[in-house]
Amino acid sequence: MDYNDAIINTQPGFFANGSLQKEINEQVWKPFIKAFNSGDNEAFSAVHSKEVIRVIQDNNEVMGYDQYFQKIPDSIKTKWADWKKTIELRFLQRIASKDKAFEVGYYKSTSANTVTGEKRTGFGKFHILLRKEKVLNDTSLNKETVMLRKNFFYLHL
Secondary structure, eight states: OOTTTTEEEOOGGGOOOHHHHHHHIIIIIHHHHHHHHHTOHHHHHHTEEEEEEEEEGGGTEEEOHHHHTOOOOHHHHHHTTTEEEEEEEEEEEEEEOSSEEEEEEEEEEEEEETTTOOEEEEEEEEEEEEETTEEEEEEEEOSOHHHHHHHHHHTTO
16 A cells, blocks of 8 residues: 555645645654554554553543553464554644644554455544654544544545
C-alpha cells in the first residue's frame, strides 16, 4: 500500500497550514503507518513520545508508555504470526503550530490471514495530540462500528 494513499485529507476548511500538514505526514503518519503495517513494534514506539498517554475509551483505560509498549509475549506473537495488518487514516480535523498539533479522524484497520485468507476489518475514531513530531496523546474509540464505518467512507468522497 502506498503510504500517501493511506492518509486521506478531507474537509479543507479544517486543516493546518499545508506545509505543516505535509511535515506531520512525513515525520509522523508515514512512519506510523509503515511500522503498523509491517508489525515493527520498535519503529511504532519510536513515533510516540516517552510521555505518551494512550486512552482506550471503549475499555475506560488510560496508560503510559511502558504499559502501552510492554513486551508482547511469544505466545501472542505466534498466534498472530500468519496475520498481515494494514491501517488507513482519514482526517476530520487538523490543527497545527510549529511544534504542536491536534488531529481528529477515523481509521480502518484490516487483518488478513495469509494462510486461510480470512479477513477482519475494524473502524475507529482517533484524537491525537502531537508534540515535536511525536505522538503525545492517542485516544481511540471503536465500539460504534456502523457509525464509524459510515464516517470513514464519507470522508473519502
